[in-house]
Amino acid sequence: MFSWDAFVKTLAQTPIEFERLKAIQLAQAILESGRGLSDLYKLHANPYGMKYRPEMAQIATPVEYTASDGTDIYCKFANLENTVKGYWVFIERPPYQGWRQNNSTPEAFIRFIAYAGYIGGPFDGSEKDKAIKEEYIAKVLRLVPEARQLLEKYRIWRAKGVMLEVGHGQGDPGVPGVNGISEYDLNFIAARAAKATIDAAGVPCVITDAAGSLYNIGKLAAGHDVFCSIHHNSATSSAQGAEVLVHRTKTDPADLRLSAIMSAEIAKELGIRDRIAGGRDPRQSLAILSGAEDTDVRVSVLALLYFISVRVPNARDWSQRGGQAVGRAILKWLRETAG
């Protein structure tokens, strides 16, 4: 038996392509399943009344089910993550072609799919059909505030979200690289890429760009779930590697966990050594992290994406991908620690 609460939680914590459409995706489920009370939901994890179509074979199995409008073949999902993703597989089908260009707001999206045939088949041009579609749109839109409230309960961040700091800048370019770009410029590319990844998951994320002393930048992070200062490493060695540091004395297991996740994610993305997994102690004396740890930030780390003293094929591309890995690691940690 699938519980309604479990569906709300899974929807809240599963990334989808357009996070702004999550509330409407939930509003439809509220309407179609009566807040999880339909047997189609409880037994088959289908809160949408989604009928089975050949394209659904990749994520669902067919099941015969009798609804108020008779017996038909519906989608059955093995788990609720498949339910969340399966909805978008359903929308990806030919009848809804063009939905990506028509989803700037929840209302634009529901209007587009309703007229494309989500309710009562494709629009036939009649006043009667128009009334059916408008009634459905209005019903779903009325449920959006309730959906937003439910999603809020299971959001993966608890405080103000994520603060990223671009290492160096304003007269301090950072370590010199052999790749022809300053560390600051690469840090900036990486921070923007990390922010885009985090934004796409609907988690609030701000970038701060070197204002004042390291300690004060750390203090700025007050009230955030995660503080991450973004840098690139430098050494005379020719070995390439990723590394994520935490404060030497003020670190708790959560900081260590994020540093391990992030170091592994960057190393995997760039195909380089994970220096933490290799045994390097991430605990270092760092003024910037001391400032963050002195406040109520849940975790703070300093990411050293790779060595810019070692030539890489395309430094901008590496920093962008490294930044995306930083963003993914932060999201993974937030999901892991969400209640």
Ligand SMILES: [Zn+2]
């Ligand atoms: Zn640096």
